[in-house]
Amino acid sequence: MTTKRNAPAGEAHKWEFKARFRRHAFGWKSQPAITRIKQAVAEIKKVAKKDAVLAAEGAVVFLERVSPALEHVDSSSGAIGTAVNNAIAELVPTIANAPADAKTRDSWLERLFAAYQDDGIPYIEWLGDHWGTLCASKEVASAWADRLIGTVKLAWSPDPSLRGFFKGTTNCLSALVAAERYDDVLALLELAPYKMWHSHQYGVKALAAMGKKAEALSYAAEGRGLNDSPIAIARACEEVLLSSGLVDEAYRRYGLEANQAGTYLATFRAVAKRYPHKPASEILGDLVKTTPGAEGKWFAAAKDAGLYDEASRLRVALRVTRRRSRGQRATMRTSSPRSGSVPGSSPCTGSCRATAMRSPAPMCGTPTARRWPRPSGTEAAPRRRSASASWSPPSRPAASSRRCWGGSSGCDTCSRPASLPGTDLSRVGMTTKKTPSEDSAGAGPCWTSAWKGCWLGARLNRVKSPGSRLEARRLPKQPGASRHGRGADEPPFRARPSRGG
Secondary structure, X not given: OOOOOOOOHHHHOOOOHHHHOOOOOOOOOHHHHHHHHHHHHHHXXXXXXXXXXXXXXXXXXXXXXXXXXXOOOOOOOOHHXXXXXXXXXXXXXXXXXXXXXXXXXXXXXXXXXXXXXXXXXXXXXXXXXXXXXXXXXXXXXXXXXXXXXXXXXXXXXXXXXXXXXXXXXXXXXXXXXXXXXXXXXXXXXXXXXXXXXXXHHHXXXXXXXXXXXXXXXXXXXXXXXXXXXXXXXXXXXXXXXXXXXOHHHHHHHHHHHHOOOOOHHHHHHHHHHHOOOOOHHHHHHHHHHOOOOOHHHHHHHHHHOOOHHHHHHHHHHHHHHHHHHHHHHHHHHHOOHHHOOOOOOOOOOOOEEOOOOOOXXXXXXXXXXXXXXXXXXXXXXXXXXXXXXXOOOOOOOOHHHOEEEOOOOOEOOXXXXXXXXXXXXXXXXXXXXXXXXXHHHOOOEEEOOOOOOOOHHHOOEEOOOOOOOEEEEEOOOOOOOOOOOOOOOOOOEEEEEOOOO
C-alpha cells in the first residue's frame, strides 16, 4: 500500500504568474510588463483573502522572479520602476502580517535577501527600506542587524583601503530601527563618510521614536545633501510634527512642499486630503502664492473645489501667462543664431539658397563663399567681407542685368559664385552657350531665371566631359508632382549636349 506525500502549500498551489515571470521573459516594451505585474499582485491579494501564508509565499516567489524577468525592459520613462515599487508596497504587508512560524519566516527572509543581492538593474532595491517590517518582530530584526552591522562598519571605515559599498546597508539600518536600537543607529550614522538622505532618514526616525522631535527636525535639516529630494525630507519632517499633534505647524512649514504631485490639480487634492480641517479657499490661496508668475495654473484646482469666483480670476491670469510664454518663445526665436544673435551676423533679409527639396530656405549670417579667379575683361566680383562685419544681400539689379559669369567670379544677384565650368545649369533653370572667344577666356555669361538669389554651387551637377559645350533646355510643363518635390507649376529640367555653336 502506497502513501501519498503531502506537499507544502506553496508547491501544491499553481501560480499563474510563475509562467509569465521567467528570466528575460519581456522585451523592451514596458506596458506588457506593467500589465503582468498588476495581474500578479491581484492574484496574490485574491489568495490572501483565503490563506495568508500561501499569499505570502506567492509574494516571495514574485519578488524573486520579477527582476530577472524585467532585465530587457526599457526603464527610461520610469513607468516600470514605479509599477515594481507599487507592487512592493502592496506585498510587504502581506508577507509581514502572515502568521508563519519562525522557520518559514527565516526561509522567506533568506530568499528575499538573496534576490536583493542578485538584483542587477536594480528593480527591488526598495525592499531594503522595508526590511525591518519584513522581519515582523524585534527579535528577528535584531538578529539581522547583528548579522549586517559588522559589514556596514567595514564599508564605512575611515581607511580608504577598507572602505567600499555594501548593498545591505539599508537593510541593517531598517532592522536597527525596527529592533528599537536607536542609539546604535545614531552611532552607526556617525561613521558614514558622506551625508545622504537615503541613510540619514533613519537617524530622523530614531530621534523621533526617542521623543526628541526638535532634534529630529534639526537632524533632517543638517542631513540635506546636494542631490537629496527636498520633497522626501519635507515628508519626513511633516510626519514628525503630525505625530506630535502639531497639525497647523506641519501645514505651515512642510504641508505644501511635502504633498507635491505630478499636476497642480493633484497637488491641491493631496493637500486637501492631508488637512481636511483646512478650508479649500485657504489651501488654494497658499498654493497660488507658491508659484509667483504662474497663478493661472491653479485654475483647474479652483474649478474642482467649486471656487468659481477664484477660478474666473485665475482664468484671466492663465491667459496672461500664456501670452507671456508666447512672447518669450518669440524672443528666443528672434535671438537665435539664425536671426543674427551671433556676433558678426545680421538678421535674415530674405535671400535664399537651394535645399534638398528645391525650396527656398533662409540664408543668414556672414557669407562663406570662396573667392574664385576672376576672368579677364570682367568687372570685379563683390569683395568678401570679414567674419566680424555684418552682411546683408546687395540690392537686386534689373532683370536684364542679372548675370552670373561662367568663370565663377560671383553673382550680381546673390553675391555668391554662380557657376563652374563643366556644370549642369539646367537644375536651376539657366541656359549657357559658350562662344569661341568666351571659351578662350575661360568664362561664359549665363542668365538667371525667376528663381532668384540662389546658391548655385550646392545644387549643380558635374558633367562627365567638362570640356564640351552645354545647353540647358526647359522641357514642356507636365502635370502632377514627383518625389523630388516638383509640382505642376515647377516642371522638371533636362540638360543635353548642344549640336550647334
